[in-house]
Amino acid sequence: MHSTSETVTVPQHPNGDLFTIALFTVGGTAYGPYVGLPLHSWMMPNSAHMFTRATAERIVDDLNERDADCGLTGQWGAGGSLTFTWDERYRDTPGSQTVIPDEYDWFEIGGLWPWDEWDDHHEATPGQEAFANGALHYLEADGTEAQDDPLKTPYARGRAEAHAVTLHLEEHPDQALRRALAVHGLKAYLDEDCGNSWLRIPFDQTRDWDGVGWHLVVFVTVDGDDATFVDEPVGDRTAHWHLNRGVGDGTGRETRLMVSPYTTTDQVAKVIAALLRTPQRHEL
Incomplete structure (x- = not known):
């Protein structure tokens, strides 16, 4: 988080509603879950969402390693920028989109593929489910120690990422x-x-x-x-x-x-x- 002041302005939607987390996967894949902040109260598959640098890195790794032949890649640039580049295999016209992190080091990613909400996903591994549960229950008492040993790490990671993307503003x-x-x-x-x-x-x-x-x-x-x-x-x-x-x-x-x-x-x-x-x- 990039902040040097003693206070942080709580991010809000234009109608005044506070941002809240949601879990996403790329449509038609088993990637994620990715913890993000929806930018719109009414979400469409191509809507953009805000992600931390850590989650953006997971998204890019999945794109470059799992979908290496799809014609779309992501590359990190100077100043922490993120550029997505595609060729004719991905879209009729080659192009690119550069995402500049905001003051919180969040990345607005959307419009390049359809997002699915994680709740609609039914092929999750135990590790993915543990990560999702840690994120979804991040405001509750820490349940890491109650998880089976192999699942403690992904559960704790999900919980930590949910706190990070909400700037720890809801943490006691x-x-x-x-x-x-x-x-x-x-x-x-x-x-x-x-x-x-x-x-x-x-x-x-x-x-x-x-x-x-x-x-x-x-x-x-x-x-x-x-x-x-x-x-x-x-x-x-x-x-x-x-x-x-x-x-x-x-x-x-x-x-x-x-x-x-x-x-x-x-x-x-x-x-x-x-x-x-x-x-x-x-x-x-």
Whole structure:
């Protein structure tokens, strides 16, 4: 995602409806499923949809490797552009179409072949079905671990792609931070009270959190609102991460360590990982 601001404008249809994901395959094939954002409320087979760079790469690979003799190919160019080129085998008149990624690194692809919605597809492999389920259920609790071992990876990929193409705007902060912390092998624990919620990350990561001992406290606030939360989406609101240090001794004492824009989730996770790796005396 290309964004340097603290807020992101939620993409909308001209009538004001927010974009929502759909799964596609190329008509008459077993390709995909591809996670995309329909650009039109009323979709036709040749309608264009928006795809992330990762999904666009899958589309191009399928086109070049599986349909190598159809007369249509896709090639990546300077600046991340994508050019489709065809000859007389594909259409009566040779031609080309270049797609330039937008500010979110999305690619608008359509009009070159008919799209089918994945729900109409009945020859899916177990891996394709797992990918589709991960994408379609991306707003629900993460069900990766409930999948059979061979299907965990495609399920997680589908879920991640759905979050990526929606710019993570519908993801809860605790989901985003847990995902970033997992890269460092760290666990966090949800806590809440009186309508507020936060995450606790214990310095001792060798045991399950029991509320005792030194830990870090992380939560999000929206500008102009005193409430703290990690269990609802931020959306396009201006928000900030807050990182405190606390001790589980029943006093509730905490000291502020950092405040950072919400868009810096990965950096916040790196700071947390660095703090947990640093032996120190913890004094409030």
